[in-house]
Amino acid sequence: MEPGTARIAVDLLGGDDAPAVVVDGALRAVRADPDLHLLLVGPTEVAGGLIDALDPAQRARIAVRPVRTAVGMADHPTAARAHSTVRAAVHAVREGLADALVSAGSTGATVTAAALGFGRWSDVRRPALVATLPAVAGPVVLLDVGGSLEPRPATLARHAVLGAAYAAVAHGVVEPRVGLLSVGTEAGKGDRLRRAADPVLAAAPLPCGARYVGLVEGYDVSLGVRADVVVTDGFTGNVLLKAIEGAYAMAGGPPASGGAPRAAALLGVAGTVVVCHGAARPDEVASGIALAAHLWRRGATELISSLLDGIPQDSAHGNEVVQ
Amino acid sequence: MEPGTARIAVDLLGGDDAPAVVVDGALRAVRADPDLHLLLVGPTEVAGGLIDALDPAQRARIAVRPVRTAVGMADHPTAARAHSTVRAAVHAVREGLADALVSAGSTGATVTAAALGFGRWSDVRRPALVATLPAVAGPVVLLDVGGSLEPRPATLARHAVLGAAYAAVAHGVVEPRVGLLSVGTEAGKGDRLRRAADPVLAAAPLPCGARYVGLVEGYDVSLGVRADVVVTDGFTGNVLLKAIEGAYAMAGGPPASGGAPRAAALLGVAGTVVVCHGAARPDEVASGIALAAHLWRRGATELISSLLDGIPQDSAHGNEVVQ
Numbered sequence: 001m002e003p004g005t006a007r008i009a010v011d012l013l014g015g016d017d018a019p020a021v022v023v024d025g026a027l028r029a030v031r032a033d034p035d036l037h038l039l040l041v042g043p044t045e046v047a048g049g050l051i052d053a054l055d056p057a058q059r060a061r062i063a064v065r066p067v068r069t070a071v072g073m074a075d076h077p078t079a080a081r082a083h084s085t086v087r088a089a090v091h092a093v094r095e096g097l098a099d100a101l102v103s104a105g106s107t108g109a110t111v112t113a114a115a116l117g118f119g120r121w122s123d124v125r126r127p128a129l130v131a132t133l134p135a136v137a138g139p140v141v142l143l144d145v146g147g148s149l150e151p152r153p154a155t156l157a158r159h160a161v162l163g164a165a166y167a168a169v170a171h172g173v174v175e176p177r178v179g180l181l182s183v184g185t186e187a188g189k190g191d192r193l194r195r196a197a198d199p200v201l202a203a204a205p206l207p208c209g210a211r212y213v214g215l216v217e218g219y220d221v222s223l224g225v226r227a228d229v230v231v232t233d234g235f236t237g238n239v240l241l242k243a244i245e246g247a248y249a250m251a252g253g254p255p256a257s258g259g260a261p262r263a264a265a266l267l268g269v270a271g272t273v274v275v276c277h278g279a280a281r282p283d284e285v286a287s288g289i290a291l292a293a294h295l296w297r298r299g300a301t302e303l304i305s306s307l308l309d310g311i312p313q314d315s316a317h318g319n320e321v322v323q
Numbered sequence: 324m325e326p327g328t329a330r331i332a333v334d335l336l337g338g339d340d341a342p343a344v345v346v347d348g349a350l351r352a353v354r355a356d357p358d359l360h361l362l363l364v365g366p367t368e369v370a371g372g373l374i375d376a377l378d379p380a381q382r383a384r385i386a387v388r389p390v391r392t393a394v395g396m397a398d399h400p401t402a403a404r405a406h407s408t409v410r411a412a413v414h415a416v417r418e419g420l421a422d423a424l425v426s427a428g429s430t431g432a433t434v435t436a437a438a439l440g441f442g443r444w445s446d447v448r449r450p451a452l453v454a455t456l457p458a459v460a461g462p463v464v465l466l467d468v469g470g471s472l473e474p475r476p477a478t479l480a481r482h483a484v485l486g487a488a489y490a491a492v493a494h495g496v497v498e499p500r501v502g503l504l505s506v507g508t509e510a511g512k513g514d515r516l517r518r519a520a521d522p523v524l525a526a527a528p529l530p531c532g533a534r535y536v537g538l539v540e541g542y543d544v545s546l547g548v549r550a551d552v553v554v555t556d557g558f559t560g561n562v563l564l565k566a567i568e569g570a571y572a573m574a575g576g577p578p579a580s581g582g583a584p585r586a587a588a589l590l591g592v593a594g595t596v597v598v599c600h601g602a603a604r605p606d607e608v609a610s611g612i613a614l615a616a617h618l619w620r621r622g623a624t625e626l627i628s629s630l631l632d633g634i635p636q637d638s639a640h641g642n643e644v645v646q
C-alpha cells in the first residue's frame with residue numbers, strides 16, 4: 001500500500017447490481033486500505049445499514065452524498081438515475097470533496113460526464129479506457145478497451161503516447177515497448193486501419209524512453225512477451241479483454257499473477273476516473289477503487305498530462321471527426 | 324475415428340519450420356489413423372529418411388509427389404517455393420490423387436491457390452476461415468479468423484449461414500445458435516459494421532434449424548454459453564483466437580476439453596481445405612490433417628455447399644467489392 005490519503009467518490013447507482021454490489025465493494029476497499037476515504041454518491045438509505053456494521057475507525061472514513069434528483073426519479077429506471085449519480089460524483093471531485101471517481105455504470109455516461117465536468121486534455125480528442133493485464137514479464141497495458149470504437153490512425157498514435165506514459169507512471173515500466181495489435185508481425189499485415197497506423201506510430205515521438213516495436217499479435221496481449229503497451233481500437237480491445245477473461249474461466253481460474261481486469265482507467269480527461277465493468281463483483285469494485293487511489297497517490301493524471309505536453313501531436317489529428 | 328479412407332495432400336513447404344515439422348506431424352497423423360493416406364507434396368528428399376523409419380503398413384499409406392519447380396527454385400526463399408507446393412497440392416486434389424488438402428503456409432497464398440484451383444462457391448464472394456474452440460457446453464464455431472479482414476454486413480450474414488451449416492455438419496450441433504460478436508449484448512452496441520450487420524443477420528434465413536440470437540461478447544467465444552456460432556470480421560477473430568491461446572498458456576495450460584485450435588477450415592471454395600498456423604507444432608499439424616480427414620469423411624464441403632443453395636443471399640451482396 002502506498003502512503004497518503006486518497007479520497008474516492010463512488011457512484012452508488014452504477015453497475016448491473018447496484019447499489020448492493022457497489023456498497024459491498026466500497027466497504028471491502030475501506031477495510032483493506034487504512035488511508036482510504038470514500039464518498040458514496042447516491043441514495044443514502046441503501047448504504048446506511050451496511051456502514052453501521054463497520055468499526056468506528058472505518059466508519060469515520062466513509063461519507064455519503066445524497067443525490068437530490070435521485071429522490072424525484074425514484075420511478076425512473078436505474079440507468080437513468082445512475083446518470084445523475086455519476087454526474088454528481090464528478091461534481092464532488094470538482095468541488096474538492098474527493099480526489100478521484102469510480103463508477104461501474106454505463107461507460108458512455110461516465111466518459112461523457114467526466115469529459116463535460118473535468119474537461120478534455122486539449123490534445124486528446126478521444127479519451128481512452130486503459131486496462132492492465134498481468135503477463136509473464138510484467139504488466140501489459142491495453143488500450144483502448146471501449147472508449148473509441150472506430151479510431152483514426154492519429155488517435156491510435158495519440159493512444160500510443162498515452163499508453164507509454166501510463167505504463168511508466170502507473171506501473172513503473174522502464175522504457176516501455178509499444179506495439180500495434182494486428183494479425184501478424186510483418187509490416188503490411190492487417191486491415192486498412194492498421195496498415196495506415198503502423199507508419200504513423202513508427203514516426204510518433206513517445207515519452208518516458210518508450211519505443212515502438214511494430215505490429216504485435218493476440219498472444220502478446222495475454223503473454224506480454226513482445227510489448228508492454230498494446231494499442232488497438234476500442235472494439236477489438238473490448239472483445240479481447242472479455243475473451244481472455246472467459247479463457248481463464250475455462251482454464252479453471254486466472255493465473256497466479258492475476259486475471260483479466262474488470263476496471264479500466266479513463267485517460268484524456270482532466271480528472272482521475274476509473275470505470276468498472278457493469279457486472280463487476282464486490283472484489284472487482286474494490287480493485288477499481290484501489291486503482292483510483294493508486295493513480296491519485298502517484299499523481300498519475302497530472303504527470304501523464306504534463307508528459308503529453310512535451311510530445312507534438314500529428315497534424316492530421318486536428319481533422320479528426322469526433323464520432 | 325470415423326470409418327472410411329481419407330487421402331490428404333500435405334504441403335511440405337508450408338509453415339515456419341517446414342518441412343521438418345510438417346513431416347513430423349504427417350507421420351503422427353498416419354500412425355493415429357489406420358484409414359488415412361497421405362500425399363506429401365514437395366521436395367522428396369526431405370521426407371525419405373523419416374518415412375523409412377515407419378513400419379511397412381504405415382509406409383504403404385504415404386506417397387510423395389515431387390514438385391518440379393521446387394528443384395529449379397532451390398535458391399529462392401522458402402516462402403516463394405511454398406507457393407508452388409500449395410498450388411501443386413491443389414492440383415493433386417483436382418487430379419483425384421487426394422481428397423483434401425492441408426497447408427501450414429501463408430494463409431493468403433493457400434486461399435488464393437484454393438480459390439483459383441477449385442473455384443469459389445458462386446454465392447460466397449469472400450471465403451471464410453473457420454476455427455472451432457472447445458467450450459463449456461460444446462464446440463464454439465468462430466468465423467472469420469483471418470480470411471476477410473474488412474467484411475461488409477452482407478459478408479457477415481453469409482458467414483452466419485456458413486457457420487451454422489458448419490456447426491451442424493462438422494460438429495453435429497443441433498439447431499445452432501448464431502451470435503454476432505460485439506462490445507455488449509444490447510441492440511445498438513458496437514461500431515458501424517456491427518450496428519449495420521445486426522439487422523441483416525436478424526433477417527437472414529439460416530440452415531439446419533439455426534437461429535440468430537443477436538449480439539454476443541468476448542466471453543461467449545471462450546465460454547460458449549450464449550452461442551454455438553460466433554460471427555466476426557477476420558481481424559477481430561484472428562487476434563481473439565491468439566489472445567485465448569496466450570491466456571491458456573498464462574493459465575498453465577488449456578482446459579481439459581482442449582485449447583485454442585491452430586487449424587482452421589476454409590469455407591467458400593469447392594474443395595476441402597484446412598489451413599494450419601505457420602508456427603503449428605507437429606501435433607497441431609497432425610490435428611489439422613485429422614480435421615481435413617474428418618471433413619472429407621462427413622462430406623462436409625458438398626453438404627454445406629448444398630445447404631447454401633437453399634438459402635437466398637442478400638441482394639446487397641452482389642455489390643460487394645472484393646478487397
